[in-house]
Amino acid sequence: MKLIIKNMVCPRCITAVTQLLQVMDMQPLQVSLGEAITAKELDVNEITTVKQKLQEQGFELLEENKEKLIDRIKTIVIDKIHHSDQDKVVFSELLASELHKDYSGLSKLFSAEEGITLEHFIILQKIERVKELLLYNEMTLNEIADMLGYSSTAHLSAQFKKITGFTPTVFRKKGSELRKPLDNISQNI
Template sequence: MVCYRCIMVVEDLLAKLGFTPLHVELGKAIIQETVGKAELEHIRQTLQSVGFELIDDKRNRLIEQIKQEIIRLVHSQNGELKTTLSDYLADRLHHDYSSLSKLFSETNGITIEKYFISQKIERVKELLVYDELSLNEIAFLLNYSSMAHLSRQFKEVTGTTPSEFKKQKIQLRKGLDEIV
């Protein structure tokens, strides 16, 4: 799950299936009832029918947690790191960063840092479309060292400058779950 509407959809689906959701957050759902294999498969199929995936493998859960922490950091906390990304993730997920990084890279084919940058660029696109902040303000908001650094990274990822992106009639944005 990558957004708060997703949480509401999952809560609703679980309730319709007869389960009592105790806590649903991005990437995680806890229900009151004990679930057997048949019920688990029914939950899996129901979630898949609306585009969600049930992740019950420990490695995949950890990868999903990495993604959720980065999404939360970029989209809710505006990328405001008080420390390095590696220390932030190691602290939040209670795992050694090198093992998180290796697992993430093996599974997704990109580094955690590249995923973080991709999320930041999508956030920049969102803010550019809203047209409420200057590029300088966006750079400051997302903890870029300068507007030039943001522009350079934006062009590397998208192939266009932020100002060219803003002028496009169709802004090609990705959903958070589409970012690899």
């Protein structure tokens, strides 16, 4: 049985959900960002229990199709920006091919449900990734801009300042207190 799970944003989330399903004897076959596949078909009572246990851990079992689609969009964006070394992703093409839906329809649905445009969500995720890379202090701003598909360092710097209120250089000096958890990035804009 396939379960769509909201708020899974990192490898530790995968581990936590896997362990939770194992403890509940749900026989997880595969757990990845945003979903889990169990060997066992769950009845209504088991689904309710899994939903409650996931909520206790900060996750949410999604049941409505719109919610599932929004969560898949977020998972794909987060995965590509934060967990992939692949350079210069064209998100409109990626999302359309991965979800087998027209990008403009996905974008409209995302905006209507989340109160933020999909493009702005992608920008916010990229900026959060830039913050992370700046704090590691292992790459130049030019390398970061190239890695995340920015046309120039100036474009990245301007967008970074617009979103954070700081230049990348000032941010690097300020430190980690300005970072946000990945699942809260679209909130409090």
